[in-house]
Amino acid sequence: MRRILKTKLRQLTGNLLLTLFITGFGMSSCTYYTNDYNPAEVPDGVSFTTNITPIFETGCTNAGCHNGAIKPDLRSDVAYKSLIKGGYVTDVTVAENNLLYQKIDDGGSMKAYATDLDRAYIKKWIEEGALDN
Numbered sequence: 001m002r003r004i005l006k007t008k009l010r011q012l013t014g015n016l017l018l019t020l021f022i023t024g025f026g027m028s029s030c031t032y033y034t035n036d037y038n039p040a041e042v043p044d045g046v047s048f049t050t051n052i053t054p055i056f057e058t059g060c061t062n063a064g065c066h067n068g069a070i071k072p073d074l075r076s077d078v079a080y081k082s083l084i085k086g087g088y089v090t091d092v093t094v095a096e097n098n099l100l101y102q103k104i105d106d107g108g109s110m111k112a113y114a115t116d117l118d119r120a121y122i123k124k125w126i127e128e129g130a131l132d133n
Helices: 002-028 048-061 079-085 099-104 116-127
Strands: none
Touching (some): 099 116
16 A cells, blocks of 8 residues: 555656646746837937937947948938838838848847847837938
8 A cells, every 4th residue: 555655646746747847848938028128218209310320320330330331331321211222121110020120139130239228219210100300
């Protein structure tokens, strides 16, 4: 009888551990990533000239990369045309569908060159219609 109880206890313990492991693994694989910024910090009416081109000047053109040497050309006098005609901004309803935003967002090759607030401004500018203003 004691042997049967020990066997049943081992089976129960093993099943319990297996269930906990599977449940924990399944829950940990569902991760939702967000940018850590407060959307309230970004006002309505984001201006390409006032708000977006300074981001490019600080992180992109001053580094010597997107100043005509590498596409897109983000110098202030040609940046808008370069982004629109070059296909970097094509969907003004969902920022994440645009190559410009994908490059600076999590996992993007240019993420290190943009702050969370920079991303928030660019996202809002796109979703407000990506105007040349």
